[in-house]
Amino acid sequence: MDESKQGQALVLENKIGNTKKLFIESYGCQMNMSDSEIVASILGEQGFNTTQNLEDADLVLVNTCSIREKAEQTVRKRLEKYNAVKKINPKMKVGVLGCMAERLKEKFLEEEKIVDLVVGPDAYRDLPNLLEEIDAGRDAVNVILSKDETYGDVSPVRLNTNGVSAFVSITRGCDNMCTFCVVPFTRGRERSRDPRSILEEIQKLSDDNYKEITLLGQNVDSYLWYGGGLKKDFKKATEMEQATAVDFAQLLDQCATRFPKMRLRFSTSNPQDMSLDVIHVMAKHKNICKYLHLPVQSGSNTMLKAMNRQHTREEYMQLIDNILKIVPEMSFSQDMIIGFCGETEEDHQDTLSLMEHVKYDFGFMFAYSERPGTLAAKKLPDDVPFAVKKRRLQEVINLQLKHSLYRTQQHVGKIEEFLIEGSSKKSDLHWKARNTQNTVVVFPKENYKVGDFVNVKVEDCTSATLIGTAVGYSENN
Numbered sequence: 001m002d003e004s005k006q007g008q009a010l011v012l013e014n015k016i017g018n019t020k021k022l023f024i025e026s027y028g029c030q031m032n033m034s035d036s037e038i039v040a041s042i043l044g045e046q047g048f049n050t051t052q053n054l055e056d057a058d059l060v061l062v063n064t065c066s067i068r069e070k071a072e073q074t075v076r077k078r079l080e081k082y083n084a085v086k087k088i089n090p091k092m093k094v095g096v097l098g099c100m101a102e103r104l105k106e107k108f109l110e111e112e113k114i115v116d117l118v119v120g121p122d123a124y125r126d127l128p129n130l131l132e133e134i135d136a137g138r139d140a141v142n143v144i145l146s147k148d149e150t151y152g153d154v155s156p157v158r159l160n161t162n163g164v165s166a167f168v169s170i171t172r173g174c175d176n177m178c179t180f181c182v183v184p185f186t187r188g189r190e191r192s193r194d195p196r197s198i199l200e201e202i203q204k205l206s207d208d209n210y211k212e213i214t215l216l217g218q219n220v221d222s223y224l225w226y227g228g229g230l231k232k233d234f235k236k237a238t239e240m241e242q243a244t245a246v247d248f249a250q251l252l253d254q255c256a257t258r259f260p261k262m263r264l265r266f267s268t269s270n271p272q273d274m275s276l277d278v279i280h281v282m283a284k285h286k287n288i289c290k291y292l293h294l295p296v297q298s299g300s301n302t303m304l305k306a307m308n309r310q311h312t313r314e315e316y317m318q319l320i321d322n323i324l325k326i327v328p329e330m331s332f333s334q335d336m337i338i339g340f341c342g343e344t345e346e347d348h349q350d351t352l353s354l355m356e357h358v359k360y361d362f363g364f365m366f367a368y369s370e371r372p373g374t375l376a377a378k379k380l381p382d383d384v385p386f387a388v389k390k391r392r393l394q395e396v397i398n399l400q401l402k403h404s405l406y407r408t409q410q411h412v413g414k415i416e417e418f419l420i421e422g423s424s425k426k427s428d429l430h431w432k433a434r435n436t437q438n439t440v441v442v443f444p445k446e447n448y449k450v451g452d453f454v455n456v457k458v459e460d461c462t463s464a465t466l467i468g469t470a471v472g473y474s475e476n477n
Helices: 030-044 069-088 098-104 107-111 124-135 183-187 195-207 231-236 239-243 248-258 276-284 301-306 313-326 345-358 375-379 386-409
Strands: 008-010 020-026 048-050 059-064 093-097 117-119 140-142 165-169 212-216 263-267 291-293 331-338 362-367 415-423 430-434 440-444 453-461 465-473
Touching (some): 020 030, 069 098, 124 140, 165 195, 248 263, 386 453
Parallel strands (some): 059 093, 291 331
Antiparallel strands (some): 430 440, 453 465
C-alpha cells in the first residue's frame, strides 16, 4: 500500500460540549490515516475534540507503521518530542496505536517510559476502557487481534480533510504471508466489511458533496462478503451464502453504478488476487479511475519465491499486458524491495528489465530492512551489503524517474479532466488537481474552486507533475 513520507497531525471541527483535547498523528499507509478517523470518532463520544497544537493536548496518540525499520525509528523520534512536552504538561497522556503497538505489545511500556497506552488496530473500541485504566494509575494495553472486527458501524470523522477526497475501508488484515511482511502479524487475518455499510458510508460522503473516495484494504482484491467471517472460512458457508456472496468486482460495480458522479479509486491490489473481472468493471465505468497500484516487489523469480509471492515475473507481466488490452489508458505504480535476502546482480537486472517492460508511472522503492517476527527474519540471512543495496536502489530510482518522465510526457498537448484538490505547494496562485491516472497537474487558479472538475490543457511536465492551463469546466460539474 502507498505510504506517506511523514506523519500527519489530524484535526476535525470541534464537537459542541467536548472539553478534552486530542492530538493524533499518523504514519505509514492510507489505512492508518483511515484508522485515525475511526479513533477520533470513538474518542469524540468520550468528550475529546482534536487539536493541532501538541502543547494543548490532554491525550496524544501516534498511529504507527512497522513495515520498515526507518518507520519505527521515526516514531521513536516523535516520542522524544512528546516527552519534552510532557515534562511541561505532566497530566498529558501518550498512547501508541497501530502496527508498531501490535508488534511490540507490553514491551513498548518498558522501552518507552513516556507511553501510557498501547492499542493494536483491532482494539480501538476498547479505548474508553483503557483510558479509565490510565486514570486509575494502571498500564493500559490491548493488542488482541480480532477475527471479525471491521468497524463497519463506526462513522469515521473526516480528519484534516479537503472536503473533496475520503477513504472508505472495505477489508482488514492479510492472509498472504509474504516472508518480508509484518502485516499478517499486526493486522490479522482477512475479513471483509458488509457491502451495505460500505454503500451507506459512501452515501453520507456523497450527501456531504465529496467528489472522490478510495476503497481501502491491505488486499482489496481479496474482498469477499458472504455474511461475515474470515475469507479462509468461505468453503464452510452455506450454499445460499456462497451463491449470494459479493466479491470485489461486484462491490466495485455496485459502488460505481449507485454513485455515477463519485470518482472511485482503490488500494492496495495484489497481483495473485487481481481478477480481470475487476478490470472489465473499470472499463465499464467512467467514474472508476484508470490507475492501479500493483506491487511486484521484485522482477526476479528467485526473489519472488523467497518472498513467498504467489506469482512469477512472467505471470505479472502477462497480467499487465492483459490489463492494457482491456484499459489501454491504465496507469500503474509499484512497490519494490531492493536487496532482499540472497539477491544477486542477476536478480537485480531482472527487476530493471521488468520495469522496462511495464514503465511504471510512479514507484515506491525501498532497500530491504529485516522485520522481527517475519519468516525472512527467522529463516533468511540479510546478506546483501548495505553499500550494494544503496547502489541498486539508486539504479532503480533513476530508472523509475526516467519512466515517470516518459509517462508524464504522454499527457503533454492533451486536454484532460482533473479534480481540484487544493492549492499547489509551491504557489498560492496555482491549483493542484489530479486526473484519472492519478497524475497531478498545476495550473493558474482563475475563478475555479476546490472540488471542481476542470478540463486542463497540459502544456509541459516534469517527471512528477504536469503543467497546464484550464480551458473550462468538465461535464462532471
